[in-house]
Amino acid sequence: MANKASLLKSYKKQKQFRELKRILPQVFDGELLDIQKLKAFVGEDNFIDQANYELSWYDKKLAVEAAKEKCDGELVFVKEKSVLSNQSENLFIEGDNLDVLKLLKNDYQEKIKLIYIDPPYNTGKNFGYSDNYHLASEDYLEYLNYSNIGRVDELTQHKIESGEIHTQWLNMIFPRLILTKDLLTHKGVVLISIDESEKANLQLMCNEIYGEENFVGCFIWENKSISNDSTSLFSTVHEYILIYAKDKTELKFKGEEKDFSNYSNPDNDINGDWVPDNPTAASGNENSRFPIINPITKEEYLPPNGRYWAFSKSRVEEWTQSGKIIFPGETGKRFLLKKYRKELKSERKAFSSIISDIPGMKGTKELKELYPEGIPFKHPKPTDLLIKLFDQLTENEDFVLDVFAGSASTAHAIYKMNKNAGSNRKFICIQNNEELAVNSPAYKLGYSSINDIAIDRIQRAGKLQSASNSGVNYFKIECLK
Numbered sequence: 001m002a003n004k005a006s007l008l009k010s011y012k013k014q015k016q017f018r019e020l021k022r023i024l025p026q027v028f029d030g031e032l033l034d035i036q037k038l039k040a041f042v043g044e045d046n047f048i049d050q051a052n053y054e055l056s057w058y059d060k061k062l063a064v065e066a067a068k069e070k071c072d073g074e075l076v077f078v079k080e081k082s083v084l085s086n087q088s089e090n091l092f093i094e095g096d097n098l099d100v101l102k103l104l105k106n107d108y109q110e111k112i113k114l115i116y117i118d119p120p121y122n123t124g125k126n127f128g129y130s131d132n133y134h135l136a137s138e139d140y141l142e143y144l145n146y147s148n149i150g151r152v153d154e155l156t157q158h159k160i161e162s163g164e165i166h167t168q169w170l171n172m173i174f175p176r177l178i179l180t181k182d183l184l185t186h187k188g189v190v191l192i193s194i195d196e197s198e199k200a201n202l203q204l205m206c207n208e209i210y211g212e213e214n215f216v217g218c219f220i221w222e223n224k225s226i227s228n229d230s231t232s233l234f235s236t237v238h239e240y241i242l243i244y245a246k247d248k249t250e251l252k253f254k255g256e257e258k259d260f261s262n263y264s265n266p267d268n269d270i271n272g273d274w275v276p277d278n279p280t281a282a283s284g285n286e287n288s289r290f291p292i293i294n295p296i297t298k299e300e301y302l303p304p305n306g307r308y309w310a311f312s313k314s315r316v317e318e319w320t321q322s323g324k325i326i327f328p329g330e331t332g333k334r335f336l337l338k339k340y341r342k343e344l345k346s347e348r349k350a351f352s353s354i355i356s357d358i359p360g361m362k363g364t365k366e367l368k369e370l371y372p373e374g375i376p377f378k379h380p381k382p383t384d385l386l387i388k389l390f391d392q393l394t395e396n397e398d399f400v401l402d403v404f405a406g407s408a409s410t411a412h413a414i415y416k417m418n419k420n421a422g423s424n425r426k427f428i429c430i431q432n433n434e435e436l437a438v439n440s441p442a443y444k445l446g447y448s449s450i451n452d453i454a455i456d457r458i459q460r461a462g463k464l465q466s467a468s469n470s471g472v473n474y475f476k477i478e479c480l481k
Ligand SMILES: C[S@@+](CC[C@H](N)C(=O)[O-])C[C@H]1O[C@@H](n2cnc3c(N)ncnc32)[C@H](O)[C@@H]1O
Pocket: 095, 096, 097, 098, 118, 119, 120, 121, 129, 130, 377, 379, 380, 381, 382, 403, 404, 405, 406, 407, 408, 409, 410, 430, 431, 432, 434, 450
């Protein structure tokens, strides 16, 4: 039981807290003291904030809460929009992905191998879907309860301006990223498309959610060609795709095929195909600058100045006997060192972080083929890009989840992969029923929302594949009353 002294202390504290609220009501949000408002009121210089290293923004705590709040909806099957539903594990889910991700946890916890995230980039534009999360200055300042804007210094001014641009987007994406983590298998991976608008913020946020130690890398996707009409004579021709693993130690790429066409075996060497190897290296020490004597001509060889033999002295005798080193019968010619194919550490080469063979326009071209009557969606991702990535990181029976499906390029890519590779990969695509503007090209083509476009593409692409696993089950979120 609390003693009298502690009761008195707690009473005194409550009284002081009430007093604070009476004097400074503007730094309270209902009954709660809002630390951001207090900070804005007293000015950052008068505030000691020993925060941890992190990216912070207004309402970040609420964004974390949003991920924890229970979803009071359920997924309802829509038969009319489904195709070959009894043969398919593919899902298309209409709804806000914040709710859908929560509901998916019931059946797909630790079941998804790859999550693809292609969110609105926050460019401030409209592409048929809204890509503008910027706040009006007056709304943002009201958020912060910032009254002394006339007196801020340049640094604070920059923070305010950046806050207006990024706050809403960060609050949108943060809880959704948090929710993806539980869905990944222990070997799972998240790929996130983004451009310069939010790349810096996104990476810091992902470090916080998945752990910096699970940052695998970042693809640079060269999606455009240089624009010569830029007044600054600078042209950004790429986007990014961030890669985070659930556990980086478990993640392995398949790599790409090496070209062995220059390997051959003209001398019938019992060790098989080989290519001439460089016998010298850029680094070494004085022990690796020994003379090598040609046993036939007695000519002496030394590595060129500043270079070293790439092997130790003891190897020369052994490799001369085995035929790995071949000496010429005349002076003035270099000896030959063979590199055998069987000595290679891997028959495959590493997958490059720069992707430059798939232009962004390819996505639009694909839609043109599928929609001769007119293209209903701007800037879809090319299926070739998705296939290239999915192929590296998924296996035959894996599930791929696309959190911001748009025109359902992911579903199309999976259908193609299954047809071409005979695999049975499955997709889950989430798209909200974001309405289209009545003057938009897609609306004029007969679509009223983006999910309409997506399911139509899935159905058209599925028909083209005509494989048994090209069906889809359509679900939508309905509120529980
Ligand atoms: C960049 S686009 C995705 C494009 C897609 N990768 C493609 O190739 O067609 C982002 C999509 O996310 C959708 N979106 C935005 N907010 C959403 C939300 N809360 N839930 C579900 N979808 C959302 C937008 O309507 C838009 O279609």
